[in-house]
Amino acid sequence: MFVTNASVRLGPMHNRRERPAKPALTRDGIVGAALAVMRAEGMDKVTMRRLAKELDTGPASLYVYVKDTEELHAAMLDELLGEVDLDPGDSSDWRERLRQVITSYQRVLHDNPSLARVALVTRLSGPHYLAVVEAVLGQLAEGGMPKAQAGWAVDMLLLVATASAVEHGTQQENPSAAAANHSQLERVVAEAPADTYPNIAAHSRELMGGPAGNRARWMFDVLISGALGTPIP
Amino acid sequence: MFVTNASVRLGPMHNRRERPAKPALTRDGIVGAALAVMRAEGMDKVTMRRLAKELDTGPASLYVYVKDTEELHAAMLDELLGEVDLDPGDSSDWRERLRQVITSYQRVLHDNPSLARVALVTRLSGPHYLAVVEAVLGQLAEGGMPKAQAGWAVDMLLLVATASAVEHGTQQENPSAAAANHSQLERVVAEAPADTYPNIAAHSRELMGGPAGNRARWMFDVLISGALGTPIP
DNA sequence: ACCTGAACACCGTTCAAGT
DNA sequence: ACCTGAACACCGTTCAAGT
Numbered sequence: 001m002f003v004t005n006a007s008v009r010l011g012p013m014h015n016r017r018e019r020p021a022k023p024a025l026t027r028d029g030i031v032g033a034a035l036a037v038m039r040a041e042g043m044d045k046v047t048m049r050r051l052a053k054e055l056d057t058g059p060a061s062l063y064v065y066v067k068d069t070e071e072l073h074a075a076m077l078d079e080l081l082g083e084v085d086l087d088p089g090d091s092s093d094w095r096e097r098l099r100q101v102i103t104s105y106q107r108v109l110h111d112n113p114s115l116a117r118v119a120l121v122t123r124l125s126g127p128h129y130l131a132v133v134e135a136v137l138g139q140l141a142e143g144g145m146p147k148a149q150a151g152w153a154v155d156m157l158l159l160v161a162t163a164s165a166v167e168h169g170t171q172q173e174n175p176s177a178a179a180a181n182h183s184q185l186e187r188v189v190a191e192a193p194a195d196t197y198p199n200i201a202a203h204s205r206e207l208m209g210g211p212a213g214n215r216a217r218w219m220f221d222v223l224i225s226g227a228l229g230t231p232i233p
Numbered sequence: 234m235f236v237t238n239a240s241v242r243l244g245p246m247h248n249r250r251e252r253p254a255k256p257a258l259t260r261d262g263i264v265g266a267a268l269a270v271m272r273a274e275g276m277d278k279v280t281m282r283r284l285a286k287e288l289d290t291g292p293a294s295l296y297v298y299v300k301d302t303e304e305l306h307a308a309m310l311d312e313l314l315g316e317v318d319l320d321p322g323d324s325s326d327w328r329e330r331l332r333q334v335i336t337s338y339q340r341v342l343h344d345n346p347s348l349a350r351v352a353l354v355t356r357l358s359g360p361h362y363l364a365v366v367e368a369v370l371g372q373l374a375e376g377g378m379p380k381a382q383a384g385w386a387v388d389m390l391l392l393v394a395t396a397s398a399v400e401h402g403t404q405q406e407n408p409s410a411a412a413a414n415h416s417q418l419e420r421v422v423a424e425a426p427a428d429t430y431p432n433i434a435a436h437s438r439e440l441m442g443g444p445a446g447n448r449a450r451w452m453f454d455v456l457i458s459g460a461l462g463t464p465i466p
Numbered sequence: 467a468c469c470t471g472a473a474c475a476c477c478g479t480t481c482a483a484g485t
Numbered sequence: 486a487c488c489t490g491a492a493c494a495c496c497g498t499t500c501a502a503g504t
Binding site for chain 4: 047049060063068069
């Protein structure tokens with residue numbers, strides 16, 4: 001009765017003293033751990049089992065907070081999109097302001113190519129993605145693009161930006177394989193037998209990319225001026 | 234010495250009589266089996282192990298003919314692209330002829346959405362893909378598009394066509410999940426709090442797609458007229 | 467109600483050892 | 486030289502049983 005019991009004084013935490021406190025499992029905690037693993041070791045190490053180990057639990061527990069792997073990937077991507085700089089800057093040209101936003105979006109994906117692939121394949125609806133859409137629509141509206149065009153143009157703009165990020169990103173992610181792939185395509189295009197593929201042969205120089213900045217700028221301009229100039233059927 | 238030996242008369246095939254003859258393993262045979270499994274049971278059953286079983290061998294044997302799973306997927310897709318109708322038809326308008334080709338490309342991918350995803354993520358260089366590029370370049374050249382623009386435009390055209398195929402295809406592939414996804418995005422967009430996402434709220438009707446045909450046509454026109462009107466920097 | 471151990475049903479890829 | 490059995494090192498997801 002008068003026994004001084006350390007564990008009573010310390011309360012329910014007494015047996016957490018030795019091990020680093022195991023943080024309570026939350027959806028955000030899981031997504032955070034997933035991003036950490038991705039940055040440290042690449043997307044292919046981001047698995048339910050590995051994450052469970054990281055969070056000191058069993059894989060089944062994660063399913064209380066995320067529906068499946070696809071949903072986890074989408075959540076990771078949305079989290080990352082929080083880094084996009086949506087401040088359009090103070091250029092007096094709305095195209096320039098819009099380009100600023102798109103470029104920031106592109107940079108974030110470019111630095112995380114394996115997540116960029118998620119954006120290509122999954123339909124997103126997280127708050128940060130919506131914020132990007134909101135910002136793009138805002139600039140299009142300021143530029144006076146009719147709503148019907150703007151609604152479809154935002155899709156194309158983000159699609160093209162995402163695809164370029166994937167394309168370039170994959171290269172730096174796995175430089176040797178990409179180099180091999182690239183020179184393979186390069187070889188194929190360069191050696192395209194002029195009798196089978198005359199047009200490819202005639203365009204071989206133009207097909208091989210050119211400065212990435214120029215190309216991105218050109219694509220952006222194509223979409224904007226095309227969308228402005230093409231009425232809805 | 235005078236023994237009549239059936240197996241000698243039948244030659245090396247004598248012991249193949251009972252089981253259906255196991256065809257020699259070839260790259261084409263593997264790709265063909267992969268497409269058959271995909272059509273019958275979906276892309277996620279197309280695995281090295283399953284294919285090996287199908288071909289009556291061990292998984293290791295497949296690696297003699299394909300480098301890895303990604304290469305197999307690319308080979309399947311290229312095979313499929315052989316179905317694209319590259320005959321541009323006889324319209325007097327080159328845009329119409331080009332649209333014909335793009336539409337056929339789109340239809341083939343649309344019917345095979347899980348392979349369409351491959352086109353979005355992998356750099357292709359198979360003969361049938363090159364034939365598509367060749368046909369598109371041919372029409373752009375007939376339309377008088379300068380080579381520099383055409384080289385970049387073909388990328389955008391195929392990218393946008395591929396992405397739409399993925400988007401629509403995924404819906405019909407897994408109708409219930411897609412319906413859930415769709416109404417989720419629909420709900421998010423429709424309920425987008427007008428104070429947080431005023432532009433999304435203002436564009437909600439326009440963002441929700443509209444008739445697929447109209448949209449595809451509009452996107453095509455945007456790209457063509459945008460590319461024609463935007464000189465290379 | 468919330469959480470999880472253990473199991474189910476698989477994977478891709480490599481390589482030593484066979485023919 | 487060509488082929489492959491067997492192993493290595495993993496997966497996602499479910500569900501009965503615990504607390």
